[in-house]
Amino acid sequence: MGAMAYGPHDKMCNLVSENYYMLFVLSRFGIPMGFGESDIEEVCKRNGVDTKTFLAIVNLNLQSGDVPSRVDKELNPEEIVKYLHNSHDFFLEYRLPSIRERLLEAMDGEKDVSVVVLRYFDEYAAEVRKHMEYEEKVVFPYIRALVQGTAGDDYHISIFRKQHNEIESRLTELRDILIKYYNGKTGYVFNSVLFDIFTCAEDLRQHNMVEDFMLVPLIEILEK
Amino acid sequence: MGRFLKFVIVEASDIVSEGLAVMLKQMNAGFRVSRLEGAGQLSSHLMVEKPDVLLVNPLFPELGSIQKLRSNLGMPDLVCVALVTELRSQRDLEGFDETISLFDGFEQLREKVGKLAHRKEDAEVGEKTLSQREKEIVSFVVKGYTNKQIAEELCLSSHTVITHRRNIAAKLQIHSSAGLTIYAIVNKLVKLEDIKS
Numbered sequence: 001m002g003a004m005a006y007g008p009h010d011k012m013c014n015l016v017s018e019n020y021y022m023l024f025v026l027s028r029f030g031i032p033m034g035f036g037e038s039d040i041e042e043v044c045k046r047n048g049v050d051t052k053t054f055l056a057i058v059n060l061n062l063q064s065g066d067v068p069s070r071v072d073k074e075l076n077p078e079e080i081v082k083y084l085h086n087s088h089d090f091f092l093e094y095r096l097p098s099i100r101e102r103l104l105e106a107m108d109g110e111k112d113v114s115v116v117v118l119r120y121f122d123e124y125a126a127e128v129r130k131h132m133e134y135e136e137k138v139v140f141p142y143i144r145a146l147v148q149g150t151a152g153d154d155y156h157i158s159i160f161r162k163q164h165n166e167i168e169s170r171l172t173e174l175r176d177i178l179i180k181y182y183n184g185k186t187g188y189v190f191n192s193v194l195f196d197i198f199t200c201a202e203d204l205r206q207h208n209m210v211e212d213f214m215l216v217p218l219i220e221i222l223e224k
Numbered sequence: 225m226g227r228f229l230k231f232v233i234v235e236a237s238d239i240v241s242e243g244l245a246v247m248l249k250q251m252n253a254g255f256r257v258s259r260l261e262g263a264g265q266l267s268s269h270l271m272v273e274k275p276d277v278l279l280v281n282p283l284f285p286e287l288g289s290i291q292k293l294r295s296n297l298g299m300p301d302l303v304c305v306a307l308v309t310e311l312r313s314q315r316d317l318e319g320f321d322e323t324i325s326l327f328d329g330f331e332q333l334r335e336k337v338g339k340l341a342h343r344k345e346d347a348e349v350g351e352k353t354l355s356q357r358e359k360e361i362v363s364f365v366v367k368g369y370t371n372k373q374i375a376e377e378l379c380l381s382s383h384t385v386i387t388h389r390r391n392i393a394a395k396l397q398i399h400s401s402a403g404l405t406i407y408a409i410v411n412k413l414v415k416l417e418d419i420k421s
Contacts, residue, residue, distance in 0.1 A: 112416040116409045120402040181410045
């Protein structure tokens with residue numbers, strides 16, 4: 001993927017076909033397919049999405065690795081929170097359960113191994129849920145209140161910044177254990193669930209980047 | 225040559241060392257090449273850089289014997305390559321793993337470095353299998369024993385158990401007990417019914 005940034009007048013269909021990863025981003029903004037020849041700004045407007053925020057998240061994800069030095073203070077914090085909330089919903093209610101189900105299917109007949117692999121996976125999924133629920137119950141309500149001018153003085157985004165950890169490393173550990181040590185039956189399903197674990201871990205990493213390098217610095221500006 | 229090797233070049237000529245660095249990076253963009261400049265720092269530089277491969281002019285004054293260098297540094301696996309710019313007697317090349325001549329072409333260089341890279345990989349595979357004692361410890365950990373209980377069972381100090389556990393984590397790259405459990409079941413170190421739910 002190139003490091004070139006997309007702008008409001010690039011075609012939405014090109015953004016997606018050049019970077020299929022953006023399918024994840026679109027679904028979190030609630031943008032359906034069928035763009036025709038419309039550009040990014042038109043599609044965003046049609047769907048009630050703030051174009052600047054959409055592009056900032058798209059371009060942050062495309063940069064993969066390079067951390068932006070400054071955040072644009074015109075971004076819409078509520079739009080980012082909505083995006084992150086939908087992203088949580090995606091991981092907790094769809095992505096992780098579907099990987100679990102496929103793991104179970106892939107290791108059919110490997111009873112002992114599947115028991116311990118699923119135990120690992122369930123512990124991990126519970127950790128992710130706890131991590132995300134904290135954001136849903138504490139951080140996001142604080143941000144909404146801050147934007148509306150009703151936030152109290154007992155919470156600050158710096159508290160979140162200090163305790164916010166990455167969440168994909170235990171998933172990549174599982175992936176590597178399976179790659180290096182799993183010697184049971186494998187096949188189409190097993191390898192495709194491994195593939196899903198790769199993309200899910202990358203997706204989680206990008207999700208966290210939006211929180212650390214976009215949401216937190218933006219809220220720090222708003223707090224001043 | 226999939227592995228990212230780290231090289232240190234010790235050679236007084238800028239042209240030779242820069243040229244060599246460029247050739248190595250052309251072979252594999254993941255190779256890291258650094259150069260020792262100035263005298264009197266060979267050991268400290270190597271301690272800091274911890275290279276996989278040392279490329280050195282055998283007449284470099286601080287070098288001394290290669291065997292001694294490896295043992296003084298505590299790096300028995302350090303691959304040492306003699307960078308030969310003129311005719312040398314065999315005695316000067318004692319202890320080196322390989323010799324590269326000023327007149328070696330790109331393909332010759334690639335072949336020699338490739339061999340060294342494979343040897344390095346083989347050595348690491350050896351290091352990454354668990355010893356019998358480590359396997360025992362894994363099975364206790366997975367069964368839910370604490371470090372103290374493991375120490376008592378095996379008549380070791382807790383400190384030794386902790387060291388073993390650290391080595392196990394480093395060898396397997398598994399840092400959680402749930403992960404070790406998968407490893408132990410797959411490798412039949414324990415049975416499912418031995419594991420506390």
